[in-house]
Amino acid sequence: MDTELLKELIETKEFKVLRNGLKKLDSVALADLLEESEPDNALMAFRLLPKDLAMQVFDQLDPAQQSHLLEAFTDSRAKFFFESMQPDDRAELLDEVPAKVARRLLKFLSTSERQATLTLLGYEDNTAGRVMTPDFIDLDHRMTVEEALERIRKLAVEKETIYVAYVMDNERKLLGTIHLKDLVLANPETRLADIMTSAPKTVFTYTDQEEVAKILKDYDFLAVPVVDTENRLVGIVTWDDVVDIMEEEATEDIYRFGAVTGDEKGYFASRIFSVVRRRVVWLFLLILVNTVTGSVIAGQEAILGEIVILAAFIPLLIGTGGNVGSQSATVVIRGLATGEITPKRAVAIITREAGIGFVLGIVLGILVLGWAYLLGRSFEVAIVVSATLIGISTIATLTGGSLPFIFRLFKVDPALVSAPFITTVMDIFGVILYFLVANMLLSF
């Protein structure tokens, strides 16, 4: 049964057929279906699911949807679903719901669970502490393999991952990690201290989640251990959370490069006016910068009044400057984000980009000269445009290539060097250079 048909059944409230149809989908498909339905219909369809499946689907929904369902549920039903969540997901949800709902939900938890959830909420957004789960398997360094396996069997049902276990000393400081694989393969009498991986790579609760993702990626970890300042293990960030973090961080970088402020997550959830507010700040700042470009042009009334055709090439020149600059910035910003480029190599990279810009300028200059000739434009003006193009292209790669490093130097996220920002800066450089060259070459 396809989802289109199911959507119709939801809308027409054909309960019997619907109930059977829903059961044939898996939890991910069901979550997608609910997210695409009207809130009230989603609630109705969710109620038709058998309890086990409903729990899996609930897990797959995004926090906004979960919050919507919980608000509509009776206390006992809300308690059931809220209790079944992992502590890290629970913290994320509480962050999303209105304070009143959060207070209602927190009451459903046992004292220790409430404590764990509130602790996670105490860490700053986008840090390891906020995304970690306190549910991990801890082992004592004096245990044998047999004792460890017994403990894992006992704890397994409630822990998020059991494939990596953490070996602690008497003061709960992290000594090493051990994979379930190695426990299964080892002699039951062996002491953990003899087969564990000592002093594993760890992060602190305040480490940025992007750094956590990088470590899991570089070390091929299943989970990254999170310690407090005294090296006591307080949680782990598992691979599935890292996969989500990576998508979130990529979205953030892409938004910044497109000059979209903040996260527009939940595209349909935000009101038009709040979207406008988030976008208008950057736009107006860029317009203010652009008045410089306008003033430069306004100051050239003499030559422009004489040779009006010069105005026709302004968009081409400043446009190309912006495009060339965006390309350089794209490569450098992404390189810095993935770690392929390090700030130490800034000089080498900027020099290289300048060289690329110069060659690009010559190639484009020759092409444009030919093109202008074909179109029958004045030869003098074509020369001015080509010469300007070489200069603009070099300045653009220099600007686009160096700005991310300069931002990084001043501890500003290099991803804030957006395409619109580069474009606007290149507008200024472009018109200044253009009229400089024009005034030099065109004696009138």
Add this chain to the structure above:
Amino acid sequence: MDTELLKELIETKEFKVLRNGLKKLDSVALADLLEESEPDNALMAFRLLPKDLAMQVFDQLDPAQQSHLLEAFTDSRAKFFFESMQPDDRAELLDEVPAKVARRLLKFLSTSERQATLTLLGYEDNTAGRVMTPDFIDLDHRMTVEEALERIRKLAVEKETIYVAYVMDNERKLLGTIHLKDLVLANPETRLADIMTSAPKTVFTYTDQEEVAKILKDYDFLAVPVVDTENRLVGIVTWDDVVDIMEEEATEDIYRFGAVTGDEKGYFASRIFSVVRRRVVWLFLLILVNTVTGSVIAGQEAILGEIVILAAFIPLLIGTGGNVGSQSATVVIRGLATGEITPKRAVAIITREAGIGFVLGIVLGILVLGWAYLLGRSFEVAIVVSATLIGISTIATLTGGSLPFIFRLFKVDPALVSAPFITTVMDIFGVILYFLVANMLLSF
């Protein structure tokens, strides 16, 4: 010992101190160090590592570096490292090295290993077949839990992951998956068929790697099973490969949005001229489109000769159009990539974006009117600019919001709607609208 000091030791060839210093780093840090050193120095430092550590470091290097080392090694040393690689990494490496080196390396493998590697190489780039590993734990559906655990113990040493095992029928068709966790917790006498997850989500060998990543993310899988057209399991794509795929795909999307063609991976590996070639195509196409803008302006010599100041606002207007359009395109492109936005909702989203553009235009128009007044510009011109701004802003969100959908409709990757592309298209709309409004409002 910090890496800066080690780099110096590498350069001065202080072998003894260096050997001890290197041993103190972990494999990831060592791989970073080697990648930042000159090729010959990297080779020298690599030779100083103890064999075990060297193997781990080799695993961490990127294919270009691995290839460089293998080419310099003696046969027996090259054989040792090449044999120790996972089949999927081996295929990636063979793709990178010159044909001559590939032939030499393939000779080092046993017939069955060579076969497995060549099979992977036969699948198209960026498909599940290319990134999967054929090393997985397969179990027979008639086995008991005890028999399964015994088989896993026997196979575990050589398999990439043992935490998910795959249950097959007599014809090697995939029946279900089972987690090591569930095996460890189950009664040893239980039949696998009773506790496995039946009919798991699978992908085909030709499925795009981006789709594979999405499935692992949505289902929180440790690995995605890959089947041939007859539902026979041929490989799995593990979580660590998906983490790499996600980074690669995000880079691709970001590059496209910045109008950087192809992958500039291995930034320092490519020559300046090949970088220029890859960037110049887009730039020249955009310049060609931009000549339309030039022609529009050239056709307005009459009004421009009269009111030269009009030229001063061209960059501001077309710049804002490009910026507003980029913002809309950013949100829609990313939404399509993550699946938050589906093509089915195109009309709703485009309408919404147009609304946002109109409101943005009014806000910006009023701000600019005030700004122009403060700067003492002519009131008539300021009115023309503000009115144009409202129109441009609306057209920009319409364009930026709908182009990704139109591209998708024609089966072109929406990520090809780059910021420079939007900017250039908006240049044309911008000047046309500007002179239309100017000619209408300014009677002269």
